Amino acid sequence: MATATLTNTAVKMRPMSANTGMEILDVDLREPLSDAACREIRLALNETGVIFFRNQKIGPEHQLAFARRFGTVQPVEFLETVSGFPEVGIIRKDPDQTRNVGGQWHSDHSFDPVPPLGSVLYAHELPDKGGDTMFANMAAVYDQLSDGLKKTVESLRVVHSKKNAAYSDKRAERQADADLMKRFNELAHREHSHPMVARHPDTGRKVLFINANYTARIDGWSEEESRPLLDYLFRLAYRPENTCRFRWEPGALAMWDNRTANHYALNDYHGHRRLMHRCMVLGSPWK
C-alpha cells in the first residue's frame, strides 16, 4: 500500500515494512538533490513516516544541506553540538554509560506547541551489535481503528508533557546523571495540549498524535483515567506489524517525519560506544 501511490522516476526506493519506512537507494548526499528527487523523497517520507539512506560519506555541512531541503533547521536543545556546527547535536553513549537518548517510544519534542517537522540522524560510530532504532507509523495506526473509536478520539485532545519523561520509569537511571536531571527539572513545566487526531501540516492526513513517553493524559481526564485507552492504543500502535526496525551501520542516515512517526532507540549495547549526529527541522502548525 505504501508504495502503490509512488511512481518514482528520479530515485529508486525499497519499502522497509508494510506501513513504515522506505529505503532510498543509490543517492549520494554529498551531491545536491534534484527537485524531482527531493519531491519523491518527500512523498515517501509523508507516506511511510521515515526514510533511510546507506553508505553515505557526509560531513555536518552535507547533513545540514539535506535537512534544509525540508525546512528551517532549529537550534539544538539538551545535547552537545558538533564544533563549528551549532545546529548539529551529538547523540552519544559511552562504554561506561547505561542511559541512552530516546530509549522509549516517543516523538521528538511533542510537548512543544509546534513539534518539529522531523529529525535527520547520521551514524558515525556504532556498537558491533545492537543500537537499532524502531519506527511506527501513527497515521497507519489511526486508519486501523474502528469507525466508532475514530469518532471518539477525534473529539479528544491530549496533553504532552516533558515532565512525563522525566518522571517515567527511567527516572532512577536518569537521576544517575545529575546534570541532565537538573535540565529536565528546569523544563519539567513544559507541556502542550494537541488534538489526539491531528491533521498533518503538509498532507492533511489524519495522525494519531500520541506517544508512550510524553503523552501524559487525555485533556480533561486524570492521568489514571487516561491510562486504559492510551495503553490500548500504544499496544496497537507498537505491534511489530506497524513498525520497522532499522539496523544502523556507519554512513547510514535516517530522516523521520516527527508528526507521523514514533521512534524508539534500543538501549541494548552497554559497554560500547555509539555516536550519532542529529539535526532537527522546524515544523509548522497542524492543519
Next chain:
Amino acid sequence: MRNTVLKLTPLSANTGVEIEGVDLAKPLSPEAAREIRDALNTWGAVFFRDQDITPDQQVAFARHFGTVEKRTHPSSMSPVDGTPEVSVIHREPTDGRNTGGFWHTDQCFLPDPPLGSVLYAKSLPTRGGDTMFCHMGAACAELSDGMRAMLRGLKAVHVRLNYHGIGGKPQWGVTPDELEAFTQKYAGQVATHPVIGRHPESGQEILYVNPIYTDRFEGWTRDESQPLIQYLCERATRPENYCRFDWKPGSLAMWDNRAVLHYALDDYAGESRTMHRCVVLGPWLQPAA
C-alpha cells in the same frame, strides 16, 4: 430528606440504607411508602430486618415501586406456590455455582430491564452468602468532567451470552457443549444502552456498565472497548462505593436495578440457601443529555 416515620441507618458512604420501624406484613402508610421510595432513590438499595411476610405481602410491598407481573421463571428458579409473581432462588449443598456471583445488573441485555427487585431471605447458610451493592451514580460523579463528557456521547452493547462464554471460549465452568446450546438460545439477547443514563426519578447521572455483560462501546470493537470498560468497572466497584449486606432469616432487600450493580457472594458451597425474589418493572434510564 426529613424522616418523620422511619429510622434510616446508612450502610456505607454512598450505597444502601437500613430502615427500621416498618412491619412489611401490614400495609404501608403513604408517608412511610414515600420515605422508603426517597431512600431508595438516594441510596440505591434499602434493607429491612426481622420481617415475617408471605409471598403476597412481598408482592404488595413491591407494588409501591412499580408494576409486578407473573413471570416466566429462569431455569434456576421456580415460582412460589400460589404467587406466580415470586420466584424461589434455592441452592442445594450439592449445587454448583450460585446465581449472580459477579458484579452485574439484572437483564441489562434486554432493551427494558426491570426497575428493581425485592429479595427476601427464607433460610440461609451458617455463614457466607452476603450480597454487595454498588451505587453507579456515585461512581459516575467521581469521574473527571472530561471523561464524563466523552462517555455521555457513547452507547454500550450488553450481551447475555457473555455470562457463558466470550469469543467461543466458555467461562464460569461452562462446557463447550453447553456453550453451543447457550449460543443458540441467547443469540438475540443483545441490547444497547447509553453509557451514562439519567435516573428517571432522582435525575442523577448513572454510569451504566458492568464487567461481564457490557461487551463493547457501540461502533468500537470489543478489543478496543474492554480496557476502558474494565477500568470503569474496577474503579466504580472500589470498596468506597459499595455496601455489603449480611443476610439473616427475615431480612429483605430492595434494590434499584437502574442505579446499582450487585454481586451475590458465592462463598457457601456445601450449604443451602433459599430466597424469594419479586421483580419490579418501571421506567428505565433516560438519555443523559
